[in-house]
Amino acid sequence: MATTTTTSQTTLDIYESGDAALRVVARSGDAETNWATVHSLAGWLAAAGVEGIHGAVPTYDSVLVEFDPYLTSARQVRAFVLLGMRQLDYVGTAPREPRRFEVPVVYGGDYGPDLGRVAEHQGLDVEDVIARHTAKTYVIRCLGAPAGSPMMDGPDFPVPVPRLKDPRLSVPAGAVSVAGRQAVIAPAVAPGGWCVIGQTPLTVLDATREPLVPYVPGDELRFYRIPADDFGNFAGQFLEARP
Template identity: 75%
Template sequence: MAPTPTPTPVEIFESGDAALRVVASSPDSEANWSTVHSLAGWLEAAGADGVHGAVPTYDSLLVEFDPGVTSARQVRAFVLLGLRQLDFIGAPARTPREFSVPVVYGGEYGPDLERVAEHEQLSVEEIIELHTAKSYVIRCLGAPAGSPMMDGPDFPLPVPRLKDPRLSVPAGAVAVAGRQAVIAPAVAPGGWCVIGQTPLTVLDATSEPLVPYVPGDILRFRQIQPEEFASYAGRKMEAAR
């Protein structure tokens, strides 16, 4: 996250008696993303009484607090203080880690691969090539359970969601929708198009942190064959460097 050269304009909205929504509203989406994630880091490090934590996504940040200990008014002042300090000192520099994720594409592992290829008017091979070509920045952790939300592969068209969402998508499912890409860390219902599956364990509920990546880290996909899937069983997703 590079220091923001000029302060990013920010709006703060009430979101009930126990949360505030902070929205970075510059025309530069990269600067907005950097601002809300730096602010989340600052709030966490500052650790104000009664502030439970912050959930940053693309251009917005949800700050949750205990209204018995603090108040929307106090947290708003605290957020403004954080923004001024970030303007002054700049966002902390952090070297992103890189993850290489093996994926079996298509077949039972990626039931929607052909549908996506058809929609994009590309061959299955071309879809795989585009999906493995890109270095993805993990933008935020989403639902369910810390999913790495990434700006999607360079497909010609946005990918429509499934008309009938699946009741259960396996852990490790590699999916696309709209212009976004994701890996499902846990079994959950889902409406995204599943094009493959990684054999790696993404979410480990017995360890902290639960998922190995943080927003800002880099992720690449590489194709493996179905017969290799089993040889990865039980391996956890780990940073290459």
């Protein structure tokens, strides 16, 4: 099952996840350290470009490493992950300068059907929910489902936001949502159980260029409010980093 390894920086638990993946969990006791560890490990694995290792999916405290069990094996990949950890311990990770994104949002109404409900659950008025949502500079923690969604730590709300009991079959692209202690923008139309509080008119996902989404984990993002009348003025514009 899980094996635990401690290097000078952190402790890793490595779990078998079928014959073609391993889950590596950082257990330092500090969320920021865990996040930095799994993302630098994923970066190291991607840069190494080893045949048979497809790639790594880092999130908050864990990274899923996927591989081809014909070309390599769980045992070999595990050894390789530990090699990466030791090397990162030794050379460290060069910090990357985050890029910054600013995202216009129309809050409430048809654009954010769950805004009222979130406000009620938080015991705040709607304006206060919007104020808290726009007050924070968010760090994009990881790319998630669907379609490379920017997963962020949520706004400073009093309590976690419960998910919808009946997830929607279709949430529009650009939907700005919160759930638990997380915040996200939907790059593409998809089913969803998060509370939609607004929508950005910007196009997040561009299927004609690679990578499809303009941000990477570690980049920073802020929301600002626009009136519903301005929604159409952004038509055809893509989400791009601030120069």
